[in-house]
Amino acid sequence: MQQTKKTYTLQEATKKLEHYCAYQERCHKEVAQKLEGMYMIPEAIDVIIVHLIEHNFLNEERFAKTFVSGKFKIKNWGKRRLSFELKKKDISKVNINQALEDISDEEYIGVFNTIAEKKANSIKEPNVFKKKKKFVDYFLYRGWESFLVYDKANELIK
Incomplete structure (x- = not known):
């Protein structure tokens, strides 16, 4: 049994991607990947992306x-x-x-301090060094600056 892959005209693909972009903000790379997944040729992909940018679907x-x-x-x-x-x-x-x-320094530090205190209180680990390691790993993985994380770990975990 032969599997036929769905093909799209330029208009169909454009409409489909207008909905895709209207539903949620997308980046150019996501849109290009979506179009490649629809088996669109590179020239068509370029035409559609330009259309989406011109009509403010993609920004x-x-x-x-x-x-x-x-x-x-x-x-x-x-x-x-x-x-x-x-x-x-x-x-x-x-x-x-x-x-x-767009993130103000006050808001950034405020959020960090709030979640740092919650996290420090939630780690159930009697060993101070292991507790600090868990705390530090948690925040470094989430991309917080190391100087903030280590200072806070030393302040909260003794």
């Missing part, structure tokens, strides 16, 4: 800001992790820096 600066705001507020990621994840999505340095600037 890398807006994507970066939404991504940073969401991951910071919901997942409590630090700036290093946010920057790293955006680089993986081929977002430009300019857009990454602009998006990170």
